[in-house]
Amino acid sequence: MKFYMPVTVYEENNCVWNHRKELAALGRKALILTGKSSAKACGALGDVEKALREEGVDWLLFEDVEENPSVETVMAARRLGLSAGVDFVIGIGGGSPLDAAKAVAVMLCYKDKGADFLYEEPEQTGSLPVAAIPSTCGTGSEVTAVSVLTRHEKRTKASIAHRVFPKLALIDVRYLLSAPHSLICNTAVDALGHLVESYLNTNATDYSRMLVREGLVIWSLSKDVLLGRRKMEEADLHHLMMASTLGGMAIAHTGTAIPHALSYALTYELGIPHGKAVGYFLPGYIKGAKKEEKNALLALMGFSGTEELAAFYLKVCGKTEIDAGVLDRAVEETAKNIGKLALCPYPLDEACLRGMGMIKSI
Numbered sequence: 457m458k459f460y461m462p463v464t465v466y467e468e469n470n471c472v473w474n475h476r477k478e479l480a481a482l483g484r485k486a487l488i489l490t491g492k493s494s495a496k497a498c499g500a501l502g503d504v505e506k507a508l509r510e511e512g513v514d515w516l517l518f519e520d521v522e523e524n525p526s527v528e529t530v531m532a533a534r535r536l537g538l539s540a541g542v543d544f545v546i547g548i549g550g551g552s553p554l555d556a557a558k559a560v561a562v563m564l565c566y567k568d569k570g571a572d573f574l575y576e577e578p579e580q581t582g583s584l585p586v587a588a589i590p591s592t593c594g595t596g597s598e599v600t601a602v603s604v605l606t607r608h609e610k611r612t613k614a615s616i617a618h619r620v621f622p623k624l625a626l627i628d629v630r631y632l633l634s635a636p637h638s639l640i641c642n643t644a645v646d647a648l649g650h651l652v653e654s655y656l657n658t659n660a661t662d663y664s665r666m667l668v669r670e671g672l673v674i675w676s677l678s679k680d681v682l683l684g685r686r687k688m689e690e691a692d693l694h695h696l697m698m699a700s701t702l703g704g705m706a707i708a709h710t711g712t713a714i715p716h717a718l719s720y721a722l723t724y725e726l727g728i729p730h731g732k733a734v735g736y737f738l739p740g741y742i743k744g745a746k747k748e749e750k751n752a753l754l755a756l757m758g759f760s761g762t763e764e765l766a767a768f769y770l771k772v773c774g775k776t777e778i779d780a781g782v783l784d785r786a787v788e789e790t791a792k793n794i795g796k797l798a799l800c801p802y803p804l805d806e807a808c809l810r811g812m813g814m815i816k817s818i
């Protein structure tokens with residue numbers, strides 16, 4: 457049994473400022489990756505710029521990371537980074553800038569390689585150092601080595617072949633305060649997906665399940681906020697962020713499983729947010745598990761059964777139309793992904809995969 461978590465994680469208010477020296481120790485010139493607006497709006501970008509200025513570290517800003525970032529975006533950020541001679545990368549935001557930061561850090565290390573290198577099985581992976589500063593409570597990317605990118609030529613999303621753990625994760629839950637309720641809901645369901653898929657996973661160990669158990673209990677404490685039954689309090693910010701980070705640590709050991717694999721076509725073809733697309737398959741995934749495992753999981757998250765989980769999902773993520781053809785594509789692609797199928801602890805065929813969709817109840 458192996459437990460490996462090489463990321464230095466700090467979670468506290470004023471985290472970036474408090475740990476500015478460790479951030480500055482990663483290099484002399486940073487490439488900062490963000491999306492269009494949230495890194496600025498939540499205050500994280502301003503905090504990072506202030507910290508770098510204080511420490512005399514130069515930086516360059518690439519703020520064009522789109523949701524579900526593409527290989528093309530990664531290559532554009534690399535061109536900018538190479539032209540400026542950066543020696544480390546900072547990702548600020550949700551999963552998209554964080555995942556992009558890891559891929560850009562690889563490509564900056566292998567300056568002569570083309571985009572195909574991202575998906576070539578590496579003999580060894582090198583990368584520039586990465587710092588990750590999350591502004592949502594779902595990705596867990598700040599503590600995983602995974603980078604999921606959109607591959608337009610394959611019309612889907614896929615993890616790059618390289619594994620890049622950030623050196624430093626700086627978590628300040630106040631960055632969640634400016635996020636819209638729908639974003640909090642979708643990302644919290646993504647975190648739930650990470651926890652569930654890590655628990656029901658052939659790679660699960662006592663260590664990874666320890667993370668999941670704690671994560672689900674903490675996640676469940678703020679369910680009523682997601683349901684709109686009470687207002688968000690400061691403790692909820694910590695619960696949701698910690699559940700996300702623990703989920704990330706859990707999937708760093710096991711990988712994600714079937715709901716994530718099925719979700720990618722829904723996001724690519726229909727533009728459904730990642731967490732919402734994952735959550736669509738979660739009740740069905742749990743339903744297939746052994747009775748003891750299913751009951752243990754549902755008890756940890758505070759649901760009486762998969763029906764209550766499905767009702768919760770519909771309330772917090774909303775109904776949506778899933779085109780039957782897109783679901784067929786999701787099932788076909790997942791059925792071909794032998795590596796993913798092997799992570800499911802019970803036997804699967806195309807009919808089981810199709811049955812995981814909540815299509816009848818939406």
Ligand SMILES: [Fe+2]
Binds near residue numbers: 595646650716730734
């Ligand atoms: Fe996810």
